[in-house]
Amino acid sequence: DADVTQTPRNRITKTGKRIMLECSQTKGHDRMYWYRQDPGLGLRLIYYSFDVKDINKGEISDGYSVSRQAQAKFSLSLESAIPNQTALYFCATSDLGGETQYFGPGTRLLVL
Amino acid sequence: SQQGEEDPQALSIQEGENATMNCSYKTSINNLQWYRQNSGRGLVHLILIRSNEREKHSGRLRVTLDTSKKSSSLLITASRAADTASYFCATDRTGANNLFFGTGTRLTVIP
Numbered sequence: 001d002a003d004v005t006q007t008p009r010n011r012i013t014k015t016g017k018r019i020m021l022e023c024s025q026t027k028g029h030d031r032m033y034w035y036r037q038d039p040g041l042g043l044r045l046i047y048y049s050f051d052v053k054d055i056n057k058g059e060i061s062d063g064y065s066v067s068r069q070a071q072a073k074f075s076l077s078l079e080s081a082i083p084n085q086t087a088l089y090f091c092a093t094s095d096l097g098g099e100t101q102y103f104g105p106g107t108r109l110l111v112l
Numbered sequence: 113s114q115q116g117e118e119d120p121q122a123l124s125i126q127e128g129e130n131a132t133m134n135c136s137y138k139t140s141i142n143n144l145q146w147y148r149q150n151s152g153r154g155l156v157h158l159i160l161i162r163s164n165e166r167e168k169h170s171g172r173l174r175v176t177l178d179t180s181k182k183s184s185s186l187l188i189t190a191s192r193a194a195d196t197a198s199y200f201c202a203t204d205r206t207g208a209n210n211l212f213f214g215t216g217t218r219l220t221v222i223p
Contacts, residue, residue, distance in 0.1 A: 004154070033210065042200060043155075043213040050209070058210065090154055099143060099204060101211060103154035 004104040023091030135201030
């Protein structure tokens with residue numbers, strides 16, 4: 001079984017809809033991250049969390065919110081989706097040392 | 113803003129040849145990492161080199177780091193078709209709490 005799972009794997013939604021992407025991990029890591037990937041732009045950090053009570057904005061947090069429900073779960077919400085949020089979204093984890101990150105399989109989101 | 117920039121953006125080689133890709137960055141770092149991504153999938157960690165190291169090996173991978181030039185290179189020797197993927201460098205920037213990823217090099221190994 002995968003250590004970092006993401007649901008859904010693919011999602012199509014309409015402009016203005018609220019959606020949630022979920023991430024779960026069984027690695028026992030404290031640190032979790034949300035990235036988006038656009039063609040030619042690499043990965044950009046949206047939010048990160050170092051424990052259940054610690055949430056931090058990343059490079060591109062506008063239009064997104066997160067919830068750390070438990071050590072193992074970190075959700076990303078788009079409050080009112082817009083077409084330029086169409087991208088591939090990745091969740092990642094790391095341990096307290098924070099050096100190596102472990103990625104989920106990604107969620108492909110299309111906003112019409 | 114991207115911390116790392118990979119060069120070239122795309123590389124196509126024959127199976128058995130060596131592949132070299134480069135990464136440049138802008139600020140001081142604690143370490144630099146290389147990740148691999150198969151098409152549309154999650155990234156997988158390959159190798160980490162610390163700021164006080166100059167070269168590191170792992171199987172067919174060789175990474176060098178030149179902190180004076182703020183650059184790193186990844187060499188894959190005796191490439192295989194299965195090495196076809198995108199490769200990203202990521203920097204653990206001094207004073208920051210997260211990694212900064214470059215834009216990637218797309219490697220195609222032709223059987």
